[in-house]
Amino acid sequence: MACHHMIANRRLVLASVVALVVLANTPVWAEGAWPAKPVHIVVPFAPGGTTDILARSIAPELSKVFGQQFVVDNKPGAGGNLGADAVAKAPADGYTLLMGTVGTHGINRALYPKLPYDPIKDFAPITLVASVPNVMVVPAETARANGINNVRDFIQFAKANPGKLNMASSGNGTSIHLAGELFKSQTGIFMTHIPYRGSGPALVDLVGGQVDVMFDNLPSAMQLIKGGKLKALAVTSATRSAAIPNVPTVEEAAGLKGFEATSWFGLLAPAGTPGEVVSRVQQEVAKALSNPSINEKMLLQGAIPSGNTPAQFAALIDSEHKKWAQVVKVSGARVD
Numbered sequence: 001m002a003c004h005h006m007i008a009n010r011r012l013v014l015a016s017v018v019a020l021v022v023l024a025n026t027p028v029w030a031e032g033a034w035p036a037k038p039v040h041i042v043v044p045f046a047p048g049g050t051t052d053i054l055a056r057s058i059a060p061e062l063s064k065v066f067g068q069q070f071v072v073d074n075k076p077g078a079g080g081n082l083g084a085d086a087v088a089k090a091p092a093d094g095y096t097l098l099m100g101t102v103g104t105h106g107i108n109r110a111l112y113p114k115l116p117y118d119p120i121k122d123f124a125p126i127t128l129v130a131s132v133p134n135v136m137v138v139p140a141e142t143a144r145a146n147g148i149n150n151v152r153d154f155i156q157f158a159k160a161n162p163g164k165l166n167m168a169s170s171g172n173g174t175s176i177h178l179a180g181e182l183f184k185s186q187t188g189i190f191m192t193h194i195p196y197r198g199s200g201p202a203l204v205d206l207v208g209g210q211v212d213v214m215f216d217n218l219p220s221a222m223q224l225i226k227g228g229k230l231k232a233l234a235v236t237s238a239t240r241s242a243a244i245p246n247v248p249t250v251e252e253a254a255g256l257k258g259f260e261a262t263s264w265f266g267l268l269a270p271a272g273t274p275g276e277v278v279s280r281v282q283q284e285v286a287k288a289l290s291n292p293s294i295n296e297k298m299l300l301q302g303a304i305p306s307g308n309t310p311a312q313f314a315a316l317i318d319s320e321h322k323k324w325a326q327v328v329k330v331s332g333a334r335v336d
Contacts, residue, residue: 034094034277038069041097041267044083044104046076048200049170050217054129054265054303055099061288062281076197079173079335080104081116088117092272097126097281100268103174106320110328111173111335119321125313126267127282128306129289130298133237133262134179134215135225136250139206143231151233151253154213158189167191168202168211172335176202178324179215179236179261181333186256206230217263218243218302236261243302261327264320266306266313278310
């Protein structure tokens with residue numbers, strides 16, 4: 001009998017020890033326990049691009065609500081893969097988030113033979129922040145000097161200068177790169193692709209005339225279009241943008257059937273991040289995006305705010321994979 005007691009007691013002690021060990025290794029996600037320190041939002045491109053603009057528009061709102069700083073960290077390189085990979089391998093504790101893009105989570109898997117992360121398995125989608133059309137822009141000076149008033153004029157100009165034109169992008173595999181590749185394949189013109197580490201540095205060279213054309217995300221190009229430094233020839237979406245309604249679509253402007261290449265940007269966490277954290281961040285981002293001042297500012301820049309659920313965002317990522325794999329195949333795009 002005593003022996004049974006001892007075994008039972010031992011089992012009880014063992015169970016208690018196991019329970020304590022499990023507890024010690026399980027973060028306590030009580031209301032208010034997270035965040036207990038600053039949260040980092042990694043932007044996988046240089047400052048000045050749309051990914052950066054959108055991250056910086058929501059970070060202060062999240063800082064206010066959660067009472068901890070949400071810090072934006074720019075980690076550019078390899079078409080967004082460097083920053084995305086850093087977040088994929090970060091601890092799943094809610095303190096490192098990614099502002100992912102159609103490039104990092106839709107295009108790159110089809111374009112790069114060896115991606116250092118898995119865009120589906122390594123991440124927990126939080127919410128789509130915004131989607132944006134891209135805009136085909138040329139330096140205003142170049143347009144004036146060569147009589148380029150529309151897309152057809154540009155195609156003529158490119159055909160008259162075979163192999164001389166350079167097309168800038170924010171990096172290999174971005175929607176900016178792919179929109180240009182799609183344009184090249186549908187018009188039969190050749191342009192040399194020059195990838196940068198983000199839209200910011202690419203736009204500086206475009207305005208300066210070092211490169212000839214770019215299919216930039218609308219929000220980052222908007223001020224330069226309004227300021228008369230860049231000429232907008234067309235938007236790459238299926239319909240016109242309310243932010244620049246007088247600019248036609250590529251399909252309208254050049255008769256390129258079914259031409260569409262839009263971008264999107266959303267928050268993701270490393271896979272395994274507690275569901276409570278994911279849903280709290282999603283709810284607060286959705287609230288921030290419905291705030292009239294933020295909402296209006298985004299729409300004026302040409303971004304369409306979202307704030308959808310993690311499940312809706314996951315479904316979008318899944319469908320975008322399939323779509324862009326096709327575009328990569330059709331356009332013959334490759335990593336230069």
